[in-house]
Amino acid sequence: MANVLKRQIRRSAKKTSLYIILVGIACIIIFPVFFLFSFSFMSDYETYSEWPKPLVPSFKAHFMIDKDVEGYHLFIFNKSEDDFMPFGPLVFTNNEKDVDNLRKFIKLQSNCKISSQQIVEYLEVVDSDSRVEFTIRKDLLANYILFFQVVNGAPKAVLNSLMVAGATILISLTIGGMGGYAFARYFFKGKNILKLSVLFVRMFPAVSLAIPMVIILAKMGLYDQPLGLSLVYSVGQISMSIWITASVFMSIPVSLEEAAMIFGTTKVGAFWHITLPLALPGLAACAMYSFIGSWNEVIAAVVLTQFNPTFPVIVYKALVGSQGQINLITAGSVAQAVPAIIFTLIIRKYIIQMWGGVKV
Amino acid sequence: MATLELVDLAKRFSKKVWGVKKMDLEVNEKEFIVLLGPSGCGKTTTMRMIAGLEEVTRGTILLDGNDITDIPSRNRGISMVFQNYAIWPHMSVYENIAFSLKLKKMPAAEIKQRVQETADMVKIGELLKRLPGQLSGGQQQRVALARALAVRPRLFLMDEPLSNLDAKLRVIMRTELKAIHQKTEATSIFVTHDQSEAMSMADRIVIMKDGVIVQIGTPDDVYFRSANMFVAGFIGTPPSNFFTVKCIYNNDKIALEHSQFTLDLDPKGFEELKEYNGKEIVIGARPEDLLVVPDSEAVFTEEILVVEPQGSHQVVALNLSETIVKMIVSAEAKVKPGDNIGLNFNRKRLHFFNKETEDRIHLKNEVE
Missing domain, CATH: 3.40.50.300 (P-loop containing nucleotide triphosphate hydrolases)
Incomplete structure (x- = not known):
């Protein structure tokens, strides 16, 4: 009896400590990402409040206005202090200019929208009751909107990024897909060496190739153009596309095509009617992989663009050139990261299949 | 069509x-x-x-x-x-x-x-x-x-x-x-x-x-x-049994000598084997063409190694000079490992092969 109990205790102790370690590791990895997301939804006031910083962004802000001989005072509720703290201009009066300034200040610092008229109404309440408290819903996406408003060329950069990614997908999927099909279906001399060597192009860091890339693209007249950038990305992506599509095509038995050829199609027809529909999910995953590779790339984009930067370049420059306003930068970063994260989640089973050879 | x-x-x-x-x-x-x-x-x-x-x-x-x-x-x-x-x-x-x-x-x-x-x-x-x-x-x-x-x-x-x-x-x-x-x-x-x-x-x-x-x-x-x-x-389950034998023809008698037995054949119907006098040939015998007979009629007797019941029939395996010989006996036959049984060949149905070329030695009046 005692032995059984002992064993149970030992087993649960083992399990518990294992989970503590795993959770600890997960926290180390997840927390920075979590803060990135969290900060992107916070107002300036929340971001630069005293320690302890809030873990999650608030959804509304609580304000209080009172009045003394000098004029009106605005306070905001601070969770860290658990009290109303002075907010904005120390003193203000009920004239149009002051009220408008106050409105702008509230919007900028706490991401809360309030009309001037509303403020005037509150001030009238203060006149009669000596103080007023009110709550305003926070505009959660304010940072994102502001990022695209204040950072020069951000919307255009997104468009550029999409164009580059689209062209990269098109180039790498057609060429890589054809290569992958050849690797999957045909035997030829040096096949394995060739298949391995297509990965060599990924060996060189973009920075080390920057000067030749700039010169070659300039000569082609494609410097600072989305097409030029997509050509550069395609070089690396084609090799990945070859590997992914080869494994996709390999998982489709060749006898399916042979059957189609016997039952009335040409070789191309067999590919079109049989192989392509079956390979479509895998090819889509491959396209998303190319998208992620192109969407996230910064270094080559910094070197190869000047007036037509891609979105990651904009985020990078905003980050490097920023003075404070960390919440604004995080908004840009999240906007940059979200499409890649979504696509990664969609394609993860294909990537696992490719590397592990596990049939999903 | x-x-x-x-x-x-x-x-x-x-x-x-x-x-x-x-x-x-x-x-x-x-x-x-x-x-x-x-x-x-x-x-x-x-x-x-x-x-x-x-x-x-x-x-x-x-x-x-x-x-x-x-x-x-x-x-x-x-x-x-x-x-x-x-x-x-x-x-x-x-x-x-x-x-x-x-x-x-x-x-x-x-x-x-x-x-x-x-x-x-x-x-x-x-x-x-x-x-x-x-x-x-x-x-x-x-x-x-x-x-x-x-x-x-x-x-x-x-x-x-x-x-x-x-x-x-x-x-x-x-x-x-x-x-x-x-x-x-x-x-x-x-x-x-x-x-x-x-x-x-x-x-x-x-x-x-x-x-x-x-x-x-x-x-x-x-x-x-x-x-x-x-x-x-x-072809066939179990496959044919092969016996390498020496063909001896004299006194109007064909004798096929195996290390364990001698099979006598009436030369009538086996004329083609005469040319192989003194040479080695291979007998091919289907499992059902090996017959269990009383010892007096047996070409050889051997101890049963294994019996594999198949329902409709039984497969009996013998160990004849380090080669497994398999034969089919009826389901009713009372056989068990260790028994000694006497065996004869269904001579009409035997196959003969040239030992070098492994090709069939065709006989004139083969089973149709």
Whole structure:
């Protein structure tokens, strides 16, 4: 009896400590990402409040206005202090200019929208009751909107990024897909060496190739153009596309095509009617992989663009050139990261299949 | 319904590897031909060449007298059932069967009728809306069959179609395939490595080894008149027993001397063996041609090593000078390991082979 109990205790102790370690590791990895997301939804006031910083962004802000001989005072509720703290201009009066300034200040610092008229109404309440408290819903996406408003060329950069990614997908999927099909279906001399060597192009860091890339693209007249950038990305992506599509095509038995050829199609027809529909999910995953590779790339984009930067370049420059306003930068970063994260989640089973050879 | 002729057909995969070395074969109208051989003998390669899936290195393929050697598969008027069925997983059963008909631009109503008809014939009439993934192995097999039959081909090819089915289903499908063949009367070529499948289905069996034809003949031909030791050893379960003996002819008597026994033969009916006087030859004896006899009539007696009951009969294994000899006795016979039994040969049914060439020594009055 005692032995059984002992064993149970030992087993649960083992399990518990294992989970503590795993959770600890997960926290180390997840927390920075979590803060990135969290900060992107916070107002300036929340971001630069005293320690302890809030873990999650608030959804509304609580304000209080009172009045003394000098004029009106605005306070905001601070969770860290658990009290109303002075907010904005120390003193203000009920004239149009002051009220408008106050409105702008509230919007900028706490991401809360309030009309001037509303403020005037509150001030009238203060006149009669000596103080007023009110709550305003926070505009959660304010940072994102502001990022695209204040950072020069951000919307255009997104468009550029999409164009580059689209062209990269098109180039790498057609060429890589054809290569992958050849690797999957045909035997030829040096096949394995060739298949391995297509990965060599990924060996060189973009920075080390920057000067030749700039010169070659300039000569082609494609410097600072989305097409030029997509050509550069395609070089690396084609090799990945070859590997992914080869494994996709390999998982489709060749006898399916042979059957189609016997039952009335040409070789191309067999590919079109049989192989392509079956390979479509895998090819889509491959396209998303190319998208992620192109969407996230910064270094080559910094070197190869000047007036037509891609979105990651904009985020990078905003980050490097920023003075404070960390919440604004995080908004840009999240906007940059979200499409890649979504696509990664969609394609993860294909990537696992490719590397592990596990049939999903 | 067509005739097929293979003339000097050969396939070379690389410098030294030949899939098929030389193949000459004539297939008659409505015939059911089985290509039989161990794996790697070139039977599937031959079929793939007929189907147009494999380029021909040498030789010609004639279908109804027309050279189809270089015609693409789709124009050959053939259809094929694949070993792994190869039915298209993204199409429903109906679409699978109708695929080739649609490509032929057949009117929709006619397609519908033809598909239903064929599906009913192979008993999948109720499954037309299903996807292949929702079917069992046997049903998938039937879909592949229906797809091949719907075309009404001139030549019907089957590449080990039953090898992925379980033993029971295989026997059922064997019967159904034969019934379908009798109904459709399509000239058929069937590839298998299972000799019992070949025996039970074929009009004629083509036995192949190392890329060449060893024997072409009816099931009876290959069983009772095996062309060489390979065929005798390959056909039949259990396979033939071989005894290397010295042939001695004197005093109008043929004596075949084995290290363990001597078999006396009346020279009448075995005249051909006289030429082998003093030479070694090989006796091939089918398991059922070894007879249990009282000791007085026995050519040799031996201790039983193992008894394998099969229900309808029993297989008895003996150890005769380090070679296992297998024979069939009736189910009623009381035999058990350790018993000594006396054995004789059914002399009329014995095969004799030249020891060097391993070819059959043909006797004049062989069993018909």
